[in-house]
Amino acid sequence: MSPIISDIIKIIIWPPLWQLIVLGLLLPLGVVVFIIWFERKTAARVQRRIGPYHVSPRIAGGLQLVADLMRYMFQEIIIPKTVDVAPFIMAPLIALILSILPVVAMPFTSNASYFPIGMRYSLIVALALITLSPIFVIVAGWASNNKFSLIGGMREAYLITAYELIVMVSFLSASAATGSFDLVKIVEAQAGGKWLGLLNPLALLAALIGVLLSTSGFPFEIPESEHEVVAGAYTEYSGLVYGINMGAAYLKRMVYSILIALVFLGGWRPYTPGPGFVSGYLIPSIVVFIKATILMMIFSFLRAVYGRYRLDQALDIAWKYIFPLAVAGFGLSLALAYLGIY
Amino acid sequence: MPVEFAEKTVPPGRGIFKRFKGNIEAIAIGVKYFFDPKRSTLIYPKEYIKLRENYRGFIVLNAKKCINCGSCARICPAAAMKLIRRPYTDPKTGKTRMKLWPVINYNRCIFCGYCVDVCPTEALHHVNYHDVVFDNMEEMDQTLESFQQAPEHPTAKEGIPVRYIIDEEKGLVKVRVEGGEQ
Amino acid sequence: MSGIVRGNVGFNDLKIPGMWSRKIGKDLYEVFIGPQHPGSGHMRIIIRIDGDIIVEAEPDMGYVHRTMEKLSEGRAWIKAIPLFERMAIHDACNVTLPYVRAVEKLLGIEAPLRAKYLRVLLCEINRIAAFLYGFGIFGVFLGHSTMYMWPFGDREVWVELAEWLTGARLTHTYPVFGGVRRDVPEGFTDSLRKAIRYMRRRLEDYRKIFVDNPVIRARLEDVGVIPRNLAIELGITGPNLRASGVRYDVRKNHPYEVYDELDFEIPVFQEGDAYARVHQRVQEILQSLRILEQVADWLDKHPREPVMHERFWKTAPPLYKKIFQETGRVKLGAVMAIMKIPQGKAYERGETARGEISYYVESDGGNKPYRIRIHSASARNALVYKYIVPGHRVMDLPAIYGSIDYFPPEADR
Ligand code: SF4
Ligand code: SF4
Numbered sequence: 001m002s003p004i005i006s007d008i009i010k011i012i013i014w015p016p017l018w019q020l021i022v023l024g025l026l027l028p029l030g031v032v033v034f035i036i037w038f039e040r041k042t043a044a045r046v047q048r049r050i051g052p053y054h055v056s057p058r059i060a061g062g063l064q065l066v067a068d069l070m071r072y073m074f075q076e077i078i079i080p081k082t083v084d085v086a087p088f089i090m091a092p093l094i095a096l097i098l099s100i101l102p103v104v105a106m107p108f109t110s111n112a113s114y115f116p117i118g119m120r121y122s123l124i125v126a127l128a129l130i131t132l133s134p135i136f137v138i139v140a141g142w143a144s145n146n147k148f149s150l151i152g153g154m155r156e157a158y159l160i161t162a163y164e165l166i167v168m169v170s171f172l173s174a175s176a177a178t179g180s181f182d183l184v185k186i187v188e189a190q191a192g193g194k195w196l197g198l199l200n201p202l203a204l205l206a207a208l209i210g211v212l213l214s215t216s217g218f219p220f221e222i223p224e225s226e227h228e229v230v231a232g233a234y235t236e237y238s239g240l241v242y243g244i245n246m247g248a249a250y251l252k253r254m255v256y257s258i259l260i261a262l263v264f265l266g267g268w269r270p271y272t273p274g275p276g277f278v279s280g281y282l283i284p285s286i287v288v289f290i291k292a293t294i295l296m297m298i299f300s301f302l303r304a305v306y307g308r309y310r311l312d313q314a315l316d317i318a319w320k321y322i323f324p325l326a327v328a329g330f331g332l333s334l335a336l337a338y339l340g341i342y
Numbered sequence: 343m344p345v346e347f348a349e350k351t352v353p354p355g356r357g358i359f360k361r362f363k364g365n366i367e368a369i370a371i372g373v374k375y376f377f378d379p380k381r382s383t384l385i386y387p388k389e390y391i392k393l394r395e396n397y398r399g400f401i402v403l404n405a406k407k408c409i410n411c412g413s414c415a416r417i418c419p420a421a422a423m424k425l426i427r428r429p430y431t432d433p434k435t436g437k438t439r440m441k442l443w444p445v446i447n448y449n450r451c452i453f454c455g456y457c458v459d460v461c462p463t464e465a466l467h468h469v470n471y472h473d474v475v476f477d478n479m480e481e482m483d484q485t486l487e488s489f490q491q492a493p494e495h496p497t498a499k500e501g502i503p504v505r506y507i508i509d510e511e512k513g514l515v516k517v518r519v520e521g522g523e524q
Numbered sequence: 525m526s527g528i529v530r531g532n533v534g535f536n537d538l539k540i541p542g543m544w545s546r547k548i549g550k551d552l553y554e555v556f557i558g559p560q561h562p563g564s565g566h567m568r569i570i571i572r573i574d575g576d577i578i579v580e581a582e583p584d585m586g587y588v589h590r591t592m593e594k595l596s597e598g599r600a601w602i603k604a605i606p607l608f609e610r611m612a613i614h615d616a617c618n619v620t621l622p623y624v625r626a627v628e629k630l631l632g633i634e635a636p637l638r639a640k641y642l643r644v645l646l647c648e649i650n651r652i653a654a655f656l657y658g659f660g661i662f663g664v665f666l667g668h669s670t671m672y673m674w675p676f677g678d679r680e681v682w683v684e685l686a687e688w689l690t691g692a693r694l695t696h697t698y699p700v701f702g703g704v705r706r707d708v709p710e711g712f713t714d715s716l717r718k719a720i721r722y723m724r725r726r727l728e729d730y731r732k733i734f735v736d737n738p739v740i741r742a743r744l745e746d747v748g749v750i751p752r753n754l755a756i757e758l759g760i761t762g763p764n765l766r767a768s769g770v771r772y773d774v775r776k777n778h779p780y781e782v783y784d785e786l787d788f789e790i791p792v793f794q795e796g797d798a799y800a801r802v803h804q805r806v807q808e809i810l811q812s813l814r815i816l817e818q819v820a821d822w823l824d825k826h827p828r829e830p831v832m833h834e835r836f837w838k839t840a841p842p843l844y845k846k847i848f849q850e851t852g853r854v855k856l857g858a859v860m861a862i863m864k865i866p867q868g869k870a871y872e873r874g875e876t877a878r879g880e881i882s883y884y885v886e887s888d889g890g891n892k893p894y895r896i897r898i899h900s901a902s903a904r905n906a907l908v909y910k911y912i913v914p915g916h917r918v919m920d921l922p923a924i925y926g927s928i929d930y931f932p933p934e935a936d937r
Contacts, residue, residue, distance in 0.1 A: 038784060048381040048382070049379075049677075147555060151918070220669065225667060227667070227922040228922060237924070306368070308668075349792055355736065368736070396706070398690075410620045411858070416861040417604075419602070455697070456697070462841070510721045514680060
């Protein structure tokens with residue numbers, strides 16, 4: 001192999017870059033495309049329909065999403081005269097970047113040479129980065145200068161107040177149990193089937209509901225509720241920019257799912273990463289992605305079963321029931337730590 | 343006669359246990375249908391419903407039976423059926439005179455079937471399909487000649503004829519029937 | 525409109541009709557919901573909101589007004605039947621039956637017994653289909669997509685039955701003066717019984733996924749309460765009225781056709797909220813199924829006999845009678861198109877899926893109606909928005925709208 005090629009390969013698999021581009025953007029995008037297809041197919045099955053079909057009947061309409069993507073790409077991007085153009089265009093892009101950024105803080109292996117950014121506080125950093133993107137949804141709603149967008153953005157703002165604390169407390173219960181903010185240590189502590197999600201189901205449940213709240217999944221699909229606010233903050237968007245908005249929402253959910261997989265579902269365990277790129281990096285990250293995808297599928301399934309709560313009811317549930325649940329999960333984690341399980 | 347009404351109340355549903363049960367039931371029924379969807383979707387151009395013989399579809403005139411009474415045009419609620427004057431040669435006497443013949447305008451027809459039901463000699467009948475293609479609006483205004491032929495049925499040429507039967511378990515069940523033109 | 529400035533325009537400077545929310549007082553904004561809004565149908569509701577709370581609501585009807593009453597004055601009596609069907613096409617038989625009965629009253633005739641049973645048969649099939657339609661719309665208003673697809677799929681069962689009976693999926697034009705247009709086909713009652721059993725089973729599924737779903741309960745309980753006295757005052761009708769505890773159903777209080785011979789009971793709920801209205805409709809579907817079972821039994825026991833009144837059937841030529849015996853299709857006499865109705869006035873009412881519909885029919889002895897006045901159920905129910913929506917949150921509006929099962933084409937006529 002000539003030195004240039006091997007240099008290029010080295011740059012490509014340089015962990016921070018590989019992590020952000022491949023594991024943060026490309027692979028999640030593939031999963032998201034699968035999940036959107038799966039969501040439509042699941043809803044169709046539960047509702048006794050067929051779902052996407054005609055684009056590629058042999059593989060059950062699998063190419064429908066590609067067709068949709070093409071449509072978004074070639075659709076005219078309409079920018080209404082009344083919007084504030086700069087934030088209107090920038091907000092979805094920044095939201096997209098911010099929703100995949102947390103991946104750089106998440107190690108997918110215990111092999112130290114493949115840490116994206118080695119640090120002792122990776123859980124805190126990941127959580128902090130995750131909470132940035134909703135601000136740009138509000139910015140998008142505000143910049144659209146449309147009553148529905150504005151209401152949608154405001155609803156998002158209301159929901160942030162509800163889910164942020166839940167998500168924080170429930171994820172930090174892992175730190176309480178294992179005594180570490182380092183995701184690698186948290187995952188390694190769960191080796192041997194001692195998954196935190198099994199030993200501490202309260203925190204897992206609180207985290208799952210928190211994620212549903214934050215990514216407006218059913219039954220909390222409130223900011224985009226079609227029958228009151230059309231498409232919420234995204235009402236004025238069209239074409240590719242709208243596609244980016246939607247993609248960002250799914251990517252955000254994917255990143256949350258990865259984090260749950262790491263923190264509660266044992267990360268790359270039961271696989272033990274070895275040396276080298278394949279066994280030390282590729283396989284563990286695939287294990288994590290499979291776990292995250294299963295979580296995504298569960299989230300998607302709920303669409304077929306639930307309607308949506310009212311905004312005040314969602315806040316009510318979040319503060320009255322889920323927040324205490326998260327605190328109880330934190331307490332349970334302390335108990336686990338006290339008993340010396342981790 | 344005493345008027346019977348049944349006083350009812352909404353079943354109670356508050357309380358953590360009831361809510362838990364409600365959630366579990368909802369998810370369980372979703373999972374049940376996920377694994378056994380019992381669907382009956384018609385994959386339309388590939389399959390088409392072979393409608394029953396009494397279906398009120400497009401209308402065809404049998405000019406041999408028509409006695410030019412004009413009842414069909416008179417009863418038409420949408421003014422779709424109108425009478426046109428055309429020469430007619432009596433095969434027995436060989437005399438030619440003008441007669442009124444019905445023609446239909448599918449721009450207006452609402453397929454109520456009054457005209458077919460009112461025709462004293464059964465000169466009109468319905469065909470049992472409704473998915474017919476017209477290229478333009480003029481074509482929908484039938485002439486006396488086109489009104490005497492059943493319109494072309496394009497889906498029958500390429501589709502598989504099916505029919506829905508009602509089933510206790512599944513609601514509608516799609517069964518294949520004979521009679522495609524393929 | 526004073527020119528739109530590019531860039532960030534102040535929120536109150538927006539002058540695009542329908543896209544603005546006008547400030548009409550301190551902390552009070554006006555928002556137009558509809559008529560192109562996904563959550564409204566062919567009507568507009570103008571709401572004034574203070575934060576998230578609706579302070580005032582004004583239903584603005586009339587977007588699908590088609591001058592039904594006036595149109596009917598220009599055409600023969602029988603031609604008004606397909607016209608009135610267009611008020612509520614999925615409830616066609618219920619909507620036109622009182623008109624047919626009013627004209628029959630003027631003619632001084634009554635349909636034969638078998639025809640009456642057949643009318644009730646189609647009325648109840650239509651009623652179930654219309655309830656299911658309402659459920660579907662309601663479900664999607666609450667974001668419950670499964671409850672949108674399921675009732676629409678199951679409605680297909682009833683539409684299929686109606687098509688088999690009448691030859692048309694929706695606009696059946698089934699009852700005509702003096703009788704009905706088709707007799708039941710061979711094997712119809714068996715399928716009907718199967719459909720009844722299927723529907724009972726499905727209602728249990730609906731209960732699990734929708735009616736008892738905690739999310740739906742949370743959305744509907746104590747929302748949009750219509751107190752009993754308000755319901756009476758406003759003249760609400762149908763399931764909405766009965767869900768508020770008023771014992772009124774035309775089928776019971778003023779029985780028509782054969783409803784007084786059938787054994788069924790109409791449920792009445794006391795709560796008057798949106799959730800009670802859901803239960804009310806579920807219970808009414810069960811009662812309709814009960815009626816249909818009895819009608820099926822009756823039809824099985826009685827062989828085919830004329831379903832047209834003597835006055836029209838006596839003079840029918842042999843060909844007509846032969847066709848009826850063979851296919852069950854009733855040929856209409858040529859007189860139908862030009863029939864003169866004796867001078868007089870008649871008033872008839874009937875219970876549609878959405879409530880009471882009433883027709884006032886006046887004839888001057890000619891072959892066209894002199895005046896027909898329709899009072900449809902939805903027009904009466906629409907008023908309720910003005911009184912019960914204020915005080916609720918914006919997100920409650922679709923829930924209330926769906927629970928009333930308001931159907932604009934029927935209200936606007
Ligand atoms: S089906 Fe009805 S609308 Fe059509 S031509 Fe016949 S009478 Fe007229
Ligand atoms: S009613 Fe029948 S016979 Fe009379 S004009 Fe029409 S088609 Fe001919």
